[in-house]
């Protein structure tokens with residue numbers, strides 16, 4: 228194996244310096260440069276998946292406008308309950 232300093236990472240693109248090396252508890256020595264690249268790729272994938280999910284949710288919401296109406300009704304019911312409780316207390 229190459230010495231601690233001066234060597235390159237397993238992908239051969241980053242120099243393995245002390246500040247560029249990450250000691251993983253299970254995987255051993257990892258290259259921070261490769262981790263960064265991996266994370267960037269992962270985030271791009273994650274963002275694309277999020278976009279897809281949002282588009283799917285928007286499609287679903289457009290298909291079912293009834294659910295929104297029901298939620299509004301529930302809020303109205305809650306608001307109507309509040310003053311009724313107050314008057315019941317005042318009567319006592």
Ligand SMILES: [Zn+2]
Nearest residue numbers: 236241258261
């Ligand atoms: Zn690397």
